[in-house]
Amino acid sequence: MSARHSDDAGVVVIGLGRFGYHLAGALARLDHEVLAIDRDPARVQRWSAELDRVVQADATEEVALRQLGVADFARVVVAIGASVEASVLTVLALTELGIPQIWARATSEKHAKILHSVGAHHVVFPEAETGERVAHLIVSRMLDFIEFGDDFAIAKVRVPAPLVGRALREVAPRDRYGVMVVGAKLPGEPFRYAGPDTVLAPESVLIVEGSITQVQRFAALT
Known part of the structure; x- marks a missing residue:
């Protein structure tokens, strides 16, 4: 059994597009530990100097997430916007890890329904809002x-x-x-x-x- 962060201060942000990067930066400024994950090496390299912990990985793979210690976090945000498939598979992997709070970015109502159905607890529409x-x-x-x-x-x-x-x-x-x-x-x-x-x-x-x-x-x- 994984030992969750006792103070719930840590947050994982998956996907370092504009929304994910700004979210991760805001969380860091609020003195929260942030683990940022993106599959694009260029993005990882770009933001590694500004965020404390940035890792290149395929977040759709449960094994990769477990190796990174994501299972130790109580809150994870799936900020992926470019690929509906990747965001859904990532939420599914997080569900398999038993993450208590899974936040996910949706780009449409249909996307939101799918995210909820596979285990997302909170779905947000940042562009629309x-x-x-x-x-x-x-x-x-x-x-x-x-x-x-x-x-x-x-x-x-x-x-x-x-x-x-x-x-x-x-x-x-x-x-x-x-x-x-x-x-x-x-x-x-x-x-x-x-x-x-x-x-x-x-x-x-x-x-x-x-x-x-x-x-x-x-x-x-x-």
Whole structure:
């Protein structure tokens, strides 16, 4: 029986295309141990100077993964996007290893169904999710947002001009606009939880929660 990493700090990233490389780099910056795997020697050589542990291997082979110690990790991300067959076979190999959390990148709904059917626990659509998110930012006054499904979002917005200088108690954003202001960043200060007495100073940035439509309307108040 393989001994998993006790602190669950380690993550394996398989596939070093743009998504896989940026994911591996972000995990490393968050102080997680990262084992990066790609079958392309050119990619391995390219990223070996920037990532701590980069290995050339065929991740569709269970034996190769076991030899690399992948079975010791609790979380593995299959970031392969160019080959549906390779991503599916890799997830299948990881399932055979008994990996507790298998994350996989999908390029289509059909691809996602196959990944789920062979054992992926979490399937992500990075291109689609990024495209939708950027579209919302382009056509709205939101500075950033995260959607949680069921049309609920948390967004970062600038204080709408008509509300500058007013306290949240007076503004009553939940009753009037259907959103809740949960945090505020005043100029030169860190983010703080917002309360009824928080005054919306000019150039302040707010953290607001509500439906995407409600948040967009709040951000666009004139």
